[in-house]
Amino acid sequence: MKKTLRFILQLEICVLLFASCHTVPIIGRKQVNFYPEAEVMLMSKQQYSEFLKSHTVLRGTPADSMVQRVSRNLSAAVVRFFLENKLKDSISDFKWEYNLIESKEINAWCMPGGKIVVYTGILPVTKDETGLATVLAHEIAHAIARHGNERMSQQLAVQLGGVALNVALSKKEAETRQIFDQAYGIGSTLGVLLPFSRKHETEADKLGLIFMAMAGYDPNGAINFWNRMKLLSKDAPPPFLSTHPSDEQRIKDIQNYIPTALKYFKKR
Secondary structure, eight states, X not given: OHHHHHHHHHHHHHHHHHHTEEEOTTTOOEEEOOSOHHHHHHHHHHHHHHHHHTSOEEOSSHHHHHHHHHHHHHHHHHHXXXXXXXXXXXXXXXXXXEEEEOOSSOOEEEETTTEEEEEGGGHHHHOSHHHHHHHHHHHHHHHHTTHHHHHHHHHHHHHHTXXXXXXXXXXXXXXXXXXXXXXXXXXXXXXXXXXXXXXXXXXXXXXXXXXXXXXXXXXTHHHHHHHHHHHHTTSSOOHHHHHSOOOHHHHHHHHHHHHHHHTTOOOO
16 A cells, blocks of 8 residues: 555656756756746746835936846847747746846846846946846846746755645645745845756856847956956855855856857847
8 A cells, every 4th residue: 555655656746747847948958847837927926016116116317227228138139039049938928027226235136027126236346238238138047047946946845855746836825935035036135045056057157148149248248247246255245146156167167158159249
């Protein structure tokens, strides 16, 4: 009897894993995402709205105009890229939004569906449009690659030991929301953020360089931004660096991938 129950449980887990298997666009890596994209998109929309209500959103300032301009250029490049590669369905659920909030925190992020937030505190580090494009293209790449969903799934698997995932997904709404907050970094005060793995960071760097190049921003500028971030990590690292470590290996990897990204580069 125990063997039968064990077999049934293993079979259910295998079916769930198979149904949850996805492929990272362009990169081609297989990933397991337990959470349905429709559910993730709904949580993203709700959390984004709640976040904006609790923060000061800047409108009509020169900085806001820059954020809007760079974000539009990047989102247009992403759409064009996926259309050209016949992968339109990969971003069919994206409803882009771009907002600049008043905060000294050095941070920026893109939630599922293209929900972007830039903190004023990161602008002195980005310095110009190319620096800002580096950050946003990288964050958009995380969203495109569904890294947040993957981190949520990994966290859930760790918490439950890989058992009864179907039950957990359907019954633990509060826990799901907490994991979502941690995975997407919605306010560092909500708890310990789940760091991106080196694999996720490398994928986001590669995709981000292509996106910024297609949007007309020189990918060589990414090196300058990450060097500035590396200097910040010496003292009290900002929240952005807690999930996006900047080190020599990362910068070296970016340098090695720039020639590929330059193939997509067209000056604006």
